[in-house]
Amino acid sequence: MLEPAGALPQAAARLDTRRELWPDEVRIRVERLNLDAASFRQLAEKHDGDGDAVRAEVLEIVAARGKMQNPVTGSGGMLIGTVEEVGPESPLGLVPGDRVATLVSLTLTPLVLEDGLAGWDGRSEQVPADGYAVLFGRSIAARLPEDLPADLGLAVMDVCGAPALTRRVVAEYDAPVVAVVGGAGKSGSLSLAAARRAGARRVVGVVPNSAEADLLRDAALADDVVLADARDPLALRDAVVSTGDLADVTVVCVDVPGCEQGAVLATAPGGTVIFFSMATSFSAAALGAEGIAADVTMLIGNGYVPGHAEYAVGLVRTDAGVRGLFERRLG
């Protein structure tokens, strides 16, 4: 990486994008990018939905930084492609020709786009692309499941940290009540399925409108589906309480700012809030909990948990409700 010297890739302003590999690196021929939801939303809103302008800005960012990292949200996304060359000391176990998804953020993946994103209309997070990317020794890449369409496999892997961490946290409690804010979304639906399998007594899906409520009810992933604006603390708490109890575990999967206080209020003393949204404010969470003397554990959702890709793919394979929600969102 180039700037500043000594910085790690995610913090670096610009990455080195030479084609030539170090001995522990792997070069991927890129087929498709999947932009982080918060990043795509920011770009689309900034440009009022003008797809050409969004495309131009993504090209500009990648050219300037050597990676796709939205300067406002700080987030990236992931990519799929085919292994082109493997350095002799790469520990990733890949061979040329493998079709893979990268499970490290695009914010630290050197990337060169060679087609001007000509095949993308700038109106969706899924970006057909031609170019190359470089994986480091400590990167994580997973072979794409051959039984799933590529866009589905990519969408699942993009959010596969959420169900894995939800499973781990839910299993630490004895039959907890689990509320998932944004339960009809991708990470939300996987988290609901994970919570139920990990031993939740009851799972509650919180959604912002009746269309999402209908979708989630049809998917049969939650025992209760409730409506609330997650940015309204008392409304979020009251929606969860209306199902019978505060939540023991609250999982925040909506990419809008201002959900911290409501998530804390909706959680019982001794409970845990897992924040997966990149729109989360650290200080709003810390000060919000302290301010109302809430004894809740607050986790920064780490997108990496060992075995996360296999676990999420397994949920999609075996849970028709999850698969249906994903397929619907992929259009």
Place this chain on the structure above:
Amino acid sequence: MLEPAGALPQAAARLDTRRELWPDEVRIRVERLNLDAASFRQLAEKHDGDGDAVRAEVLEIVAARGKMQNPVTGSGGMLIGTVEEVGPESPLGLVPGDRVATLVSLTLTPLVLEDGLAGWDGRSEQVPADGYAVLFGRSIAARLPEDLPADLGLAVMDVCGAPALTRRVVAEYDAPVVAVVGGAGKSGSLSLAAARRAGARRVVGVVPNSAEADLLRDAALADDVVLADARDPLALRDAVVSTGDLADVTVVCVDVPGCEQGAVLATAPGGTVIFFSMATSFSAAALGAEGIAADVTMLIGNGYVPGHAEYAVGLVRTDAGVRGLFERRLG
């Protein structure tokens, strides 16, 4: 509270500061504010250390918002004072005349300053003040320990969440190695003492310069004292590793931005990072850990843990090293 309607106090732009109490409220005659370290640092740097300008801005913020919340850092601080009036339904157990410290953030405490902060030179976090503040039913206030000077008691209570949460996390591991970044500071020294008592096998204090290293060695709070710039990820990791191992629990107590990646790198797989610094970036932590496939639990340091004030005061009473560091910082 006033703006926006329905917001909770911390998120509100402006609080209602009427003197008259609701039945569950308590009014405090303010004696001293203790500004959050990140907030004071930001103000002092903005005004190049000009105390008069810092004082003027604090007065302006409190007049405009009805509370002391730094608009840049989002943080507040706490206060001490004497109970003036107690509403008939207050659950806090206070009576008029009690000398108390508020353990909720100033960011959600209605506050009116009546003396123009005439007794403060604008050059220290400790702000002598006259005025009044209002506590809600869910606020937390602790009677000041009578055997400690007021400024010492206040300084301890300001950071009392850190040792309590450190104790809880350390106790979940079997004889862990604990590294405290910023070990010579107030929350850092308390966290070191808490980690040792909670069963740490070895405690490591990380400090930025040799003056702090000497202070921490004299206080005898850490088995190892190492120097590193916490903003340099590899330097922080290497400093911790130089003591023998990665840390099982890493506690971040330095109020400077950019320590997230180093804290993750310094922590062993399966370990936990507790972020107490209000300068922590949520996305830098989340993406940084995911990017290097680090299986670490990352906690948002919640300043409230039941019993935290009593526990921290007990550490100061019984650990001469902690007390010495506090007294030195109070000058």
